[in-house]
Amino acid sequence: MAWGCSLYLALAGGAVLALLVQVLRWLRADGDLTLLWAEWRGKKPENELRGKVVWVTGASSGIGEELAYQLSKIGALLAISARREDELERVKKKCLQISSLDEKDILVLRLDLTDRSSHEAATNSVLKHFGKIDVLVNNGGRSQRSLFVDTNLDVYSAIMELNYLGTISLTKHVLNHMIQRKKGRIVTVSSVMGIMGAPLASGYGASKHALQGFFNCLRTELTDYPNISIINICPGPVQSKIIQNVFTENLAKSIENSGDQSHKMPTDRCVRLILVSTANDLKEAWISDHPYLAVCYLWQYAPTWAWWLMNKMGKRRIQNFKSGVDADASYSRKKK
Numbered sequence: 001m002a003w004g005c006s007l008y009l010a011l012a013g014g015a016v017l018a019l020l021v022q023v024l025r026w027l028r029a030d031g032d033l034t035l036l037w038a039e040w041r042g043k044k045p046e047n048e049l050r051g052k053v054v055w056v057t058g059a060s061s062g063i064g065e066e067l068a069y070q071l072s073k074i075g076a077l078l079a080i081s082a083r084r085e086d087e088l089e090r091v092k093k094k095c096l097q098i099s100s101l102d103e104k105d106i107l108v109l110r111l112d113l114t115d116r117s118s119h120e121a122a123t124n125s126v127l128k129h130f131g132k133i134d135v136l137v138n139n140g141g142r143s144q145r146s147l148f149v150d151t152n153l154d155v156y157s158a159i160m161e162l163n164y165l166g167t168i169s170l171t172k173h174v175l176n177h178m179i180q181r182k183k184g185r186i187v188t189v190s191s192v193m194g195i196m197g198a199p200l201a202s203g204y205g206a207s208k209h210a211l212q213g214f215f216n217c218l219r220t221e222l223t224d225y226p227n228i229s230i231i232n233i234c235p236g237p238v239q240s241k242i243i244q245n246v247f248t249e250n251l252a253k254s255i256e257n258s259g260d261q262s263h264k265m266p267t268d269r270c271v272r273l274i275l276v277s278t279a280n281d282l283k284e285a286w287i288s289d290h291p292y293l294a295v296c297y298l299w300q301y302a303p304t305w306a307w308w309l310m311n312k313m314g315k316r317r318i319q320n321f322k323s324g325v326d327a328d329a330s331y332s333r334k335k336k
């Protein structure tokens, strides 16, 4: 009897999941259902973020660079940070060309997330320039392409130092200011790797899981401050320089061939959905094409089944990596 009941539940669960995946395919969904609803019916970033002071880390390339462009067009005041000041100046110049912002509306602020002793002074510089910080976007970070068995432990330490400790250190200083004002938004660019697992990124996945765990706990400590939002963003593969900049087996080695990235989600689409999530104070947003988006749902509702799929995808991922093409190349839709 119990066996029959379990079989029935398994079949019913399987049918519901298959239907959900199919509906998501029909919708050509590239975000979770709350996010897509917010994009359709929710608050517009243009209304919510115009005139706000937004500090974006990792703004010298990829997602952070595109965030600077879209935010400047909306009319947000920007502090843009990363280690490479010349690249930040390039981004600022383009922001000024494509928006109606003035020179003083964009602050270029060099910041090394791993230099935690500099974070208080950096926060004070932004406050001195603009008088407030409405939104912190914790975006700076690096990924990983190496198998655990081949990888030096120093790499794991460096990944946690940058992606996790660097992020929470900066957050601590900015949060003090937001608590004084009783308002603000802290947006953290985590990853689908913050909710699932995949080969070649055990250190990266650990750092993003750490961020998710940290911010989910922090949110519950801020219930006396309902106007401070903690927003976790989980993108799947997105076009950027992330593969060129990955950690490998040891700290001195960079990746030999980053491979074609054109099959990944376009950067501007990912950033638009990050801004929709921010404007609507979504607590967690999944931004990804299939099959990652479908795997997120599977992971959430039936993790053991997700392993069956993930192990198949994982095998291909390692084969792709070893043959020099992008690890995710074989199961992503080609982007125009």
Ligand SMILES: NC(=O)c1ccc[n+]([C@@H]2O[C@H](COP(=O)([O-])OP(=O)(O)OC[C@H]3O[C@@H](n4cnc5c(N)ncnc54)[C@H](OP(=O)(O)O)[C@@H]3O)[C@@H](O)[C@H]2O)c1
Pocket: 057, 058, 059, 060, 061, 062, 063, 064, 081, 082, 083, 084, 085, 087, 111, 112, 113, 114, 138, 139, 140, 141, 142, 143, 162, 189, 190, 191, 192, 234, 235, 236, 237, 238, 239, 240, 241, 242, 243, 245
């Ligand atoms: N692209 C994807 O597929 C994807 C998917 C999920 C999540 N994400 C997340 O999205 C975020 C942005 O990555 P991306 O894809 O845009 O990659 P990217 O093009 O490589 O950009 C990474 C940014 O992080 C900055 N950065 C690296 N080390 C830093 C440090 N020590 N201190 C301060 N800034 C540092 C880089 O600037 P400098 O080198 O000038 O310092 C750069 O601006 C990351 O957190 C990443 O984990 C990306």
